[in-house]
Amino acid sequence: MTEGHADRGERRGKVTITEIAREAGVSVPTVSRVVNGRSDVAPGTRARVEDLLHRHGYRRRTATTSRTRAALLDLVFNDLDSPWAVEIIRGVEEVAHAAGIGTVVSAIHNRSGDARQWMTNLRARASDGVVLVTSVLEPVLHEELRRLGVPLVVIDPAGSPALDVPTVGATNWAGGMAATEHLLRLGHRRIGFVAGPPRLLCSRARLDGYRAALDRAGIAVDASLIVPGDFYQESGFTGCNALLDLAEPPTALFAASDQMAMGAVETLRRRGLRVPEDMSVVGFDDLPEVRWSAPPLTTVRQPLAEMGKLAVRTVLKLTRGEELDSPRVELATELVVRSSTAPVPAGRRGAGV
Amino acid sequence: MTEGHADRGERRGKVTITEIAREAGVSVPTVSRVVNGRSDVAPGTRARVEDLLHRHGYRRRTATTSRTRAALLDLVFNDLDSPWAVEIIRGVEEVAHAAGIGTVVSAIHNRSGDARQWMTNLRARASDGVVLVTSVLEPVLHEELRRLGVPLVVIDPAGSPALDVPTVGATNWAGGMAATEHLLRLGHRRIGFVAGPPRLLCSRARLDGYRAALDRAGIAVDASLIVPGDFYQESGFTGCNALLDLAEPPTALFAASDQMAMGAVETLRRRGLRVPEDMSVVGFDDLPEVRWSAPPLTTVRQPLAEMGKLAVRTVLKLTRGEELDSPRVELATELVVRSSTAPVPAGRRGAGV
Numbered sequence: 001m002t003e004g005h006a007d008r009g010e011r012r013g014k015v016t017i018t019e020i021a022r023e024a025g026v027s028v029p030t031v032s033r034v035v036n037g038r039s040d041v042a043p044g045t046r047a048r049v050e051d052l053l054h055r056h057g058y059r060r061r062t063a064t065t066s067r068t069r070a071a072l073l074d075l076v077f078n079d080l081d082s083p084w085a086v087e088i089i090r091g092v093e094e095v096a097h098a099a100g101i102g103t104v105v106s107a108i109h110n111r112s113g114d115a116r117q118w119m120t121n122l123r124a125r126a127s128d129g130v131v132l133v134t135s136v137l138e139p140v141l142h143e144e145l146r147r148l149g150v151p152l153v154v155i156d157p158a159g160s161p162a163l164d165v166p167t168v169g170a171t172n173w174a175g176g177m178a179a180t181e182h183l184l185r186l187g188h189r190r191i192g193f194v195a196g197p198p199r200l201l202c203s204r205a206r207l208d209g210y211r212a213a214l215d216r217a218g219i220a221v222d223a224s225l226i227v228p229g230d231f232y233q234e235s236g237f238t239g240c241n242a243l244l245d246l247a248e249p250p251t252a253l254f255a256a257s258d259q260m261a262m263g264a265v266e267t268l269r270r271r272g273l274r275v276p277e278d279m280s281v282v283g284f285d286d287l288p289e290v291r292w293s294a295p296p297l298t299t300v301r302q303p304l305a306e307m308g309k310l311a312v313r314t315v316l317k318l319t320r321g322e323e324l325d326s327p328r329v330e331l332a333t334e335l336v337v338r339s340s341t342a343p344v345p346a347g348r349r350g351a352g353v
Numbered sequence: 354m355t356e357g358h359a360d361r362g363e364r365r366g367k368v369t370i371t372e373i374a375r376e377a378g379v380s381v382p383t384v385s386r387v388v389n390g391r392s393d394v395a396p397g398t399r400a401r402v403e404d405l406l407h408r409h410g411y412r413r414r415t416a417t418t419s420r421t422r423a424a425l426l427d428l429v430f431n432d433l434d435s436p437w438a439v440e441i442i443r444g445v446e447e448v449a450h451a452a453g454i455g456t457v458v459s460a461i462h463n464r465s466g467d468a469r470q471w472m473t474n475l476r477a478r479a480s481d482g483v484v485l486v487t488s489v490l491e492p493v494l495h496e497e498l499r500r501l502g503v504p505l506v507v508i509d510p511a512g513s514p515a516l517d518v519p520t521v522g523a524t525n526w527a528g529g530m531a532a533t534e535h536l537l538r539l540g541h542r543r544i545g546f547v548a549g550p551p552r553l554l555c556s557r558a559r560l561d562g563y564r565a566a567l568d569r570a571g572i573a574v575d576a577s578l579i580v581p582g583d584f585y586q587e588s589g590f591t592g593c594n595a596l597l598d599l600a601e602p603p604t605a606l607f608a609a610s611d612q613m614a615m616g617a618v619e620t621l622r623r624r625g626l627r628v629p630e631d632m633s634v635v636g637f638d639d640l641p642e643v644r645w646s647a648p649p650l651t652t653v654r655q656p657l658a659e660m661g662k663l664a665v666r667t668v669l670k671l672t673r674g675e676e677l678d679s680p681r682v683e684l685a686t687e688l689v690v691r692s693s694t695a696p697v698p699a700g701r702r703g704a705g706v
Contacts, residue, residue: 080439080443080446082439086434089458097467097471100474102457103457104425104457105442105456105458106456107443107450114450117453121450121453259642262645269647275647292590292615292619293647295619
């Protein structure tokens with residue numbers, strides 16, 4: 001257990017470290033150092049050894065050969081501060097629990113210090129696989145995990161992931177388009193958009209879906225109607241205020257997260273405006289809470305628990321050395337129409353609030 | 354790692370299994386069977402051995418003596434379906450992560466089958482401690498964990514826990530009283546209460562706090578104003594509907610959870626009633642979301658993350674064999690006044706909606 005993945009692979013894998021060493025023309029301890037991610041290996045040697053390890057599918061043997069110890073899976077978030085985290089945990093835990101695997105939940109706060117600490121812990125507990133949720137630290141962690149031979153699956157990648165990292169996401173672009181088209185069908189022409197963090201791919205995809213829907217409807221995108229946000233409530237509150245302060249405010253608002261939509265609804269309430277009579281609001285996520293918000297929120301459902309389940313199944317396939325159907329999977333989003341959207345009043349078609 | 358707690362204790366503890374066996378007048382394998390929770394031991398023998406193990410503080414040595422392996426802590430929920438779960442996970446993970454300990458999150462759904470599966474997994478991964486959150490399965494799990502020598506701390510116990518199980522809770526009774534007194538100060542005299550599940554101690558304490566506040570104010574408790582709920586939104590929706598259908602409905606409502614309060618707010622919205630003008634609403638929990646609900650919710654803050662942190666610190670103390678200051682800790686709840694409560698309109702003092 002405490003000897004790390006290298007030794008287990010060496011004892012039981014089809015290709016041993018000794019064979020890799022022979023093929024690479026280096027010593028066994030050198031291969032071991034590469035596998036254990038130590039720094040005292042010349043870059044050229046490391047590259048040659050890693051290539052051989054990869055080609056021989058070395059990492060694939062770790063989990064199937066370790067029947068005597070308890071299996072663990074690491075689920076890593078940036079922050080554990082949003083109700084959507086619990087949705088993902090629920091999905092991951094359900095599949096892992098049924099397979100007798102413990103789900104170790106961590107938060108690394110986009111800080112490399114926390115990530116290093118986590119990596120140290122992961123190494124010590126010899127986790128069988130990692131599911132990483134939307135982190136800008138993904139490239140760094142990926143490199144380390146590859147050295148350790150621990151399979152990684154990324155949920156909702158922050159940036160473009162390395163080609164050999166499987167990802168599970170949602171159809172964010174299609175969701176952004178569906179939300180906007182719903183508002184267009186209700187007669188809205190000036191539609192505000194509260195964006196997510198631009199460094200995240202999912203934010204960009206939702207924004208592009210919004211733009212595409214307007215474009216298809218022959219409506220020029222008005223940059224003043226797009227305001228920045230960070231997915232949290234307060235930015236929705238602030239963003240909606242900014243939109244209402246425009247000379248010609250929108251009649252509808254699409255927020256790139258449910259939490260920002262909730263913040264926007266609160267802005268409208270404080271200004272004495274009604275949802276949806278004075279302004280329609282659409283969110284993104286479909287958190288369980290928004291079914292009960294006042295009013296129940298029209299939103300784009302992201303199947304978060306299902307994304308978690310699929311990520312675990314993908315990690316398990318990797319640990320068993322099975323082929324993946326596809327390294328990139330996007331689960332479908334779905335527009336859920338509730339009570340926060342309504343037709344634009346006839347007298348205000350084409351106008352603002 | 355895979356040999357279980359007994360062997361580690363035997364190798365490194367101050368009191369060995371051999372000494373326990375001698376003192377109990379049984380064989381070493383018998384003591385080992387007791388420690389490993391096996392069933393092939395006569396009840397009288399088991400009791401004698403367990404007593405000795407306990408008196409010698411046998412279980413206390415497992416974690417401190419296992420420096421060579423990775424530490425794990427199990428955090429067990431009934432269900433991972435509420436935003437308050439993520440608050441507890443956040444607190445637990447923060448303290449555990451800093452101590453280099455992995456937090457294994459599980460859900461047992463109040464089903465003994467799931468609990469058995471979890472127990473099997475726990476045994477296989479040789480977890481160092483368990484934090485269990487509000488489960489009616491607590492007595493069963495406690496018994497098993499005691500046999501394994503794994504320390505247990507219960508957050509928010511469902512029923513009266515065994516005397517030797519440390520618990521971390523919140524001052525539910527005081528919170529229930531504070532919420533009700535807040536409404537009384539605003540002039541409300543008919544105050545509805547949507548209760549939590551009666552099998553949970555926290556539900557009973559909140560209800561008793563409500564009753565105590567009314568009693569202190571010289572107001573007789575009207576049983577028709579107390580409706581059942583299960584902490585989830587829908588029961589708040591239904592409960593509020595029932596209260597509004599009374600011949601003399603209340604002017605204010607106290608829900609024993611934020612989620613039920615949100616359901617109640619939605620009932621009022623659908624009936625065209627305003628919060629707080631037509632009815633004041635108070636929740637319980639202070640989930641991050643309710644700061645942004647429409648309107649922002651007056652509620653009783655339960656320090657969920659802090660409860661998680663304290664539970665981990667308590668488990669760590671137990672694994673180090675340190676004395677606890679107190680086996681029963683209740684962290685303070687706090688009334689947070691926002692926009693969902695207001696004075697009862699003068700014309701309706703003593704009357705319903």
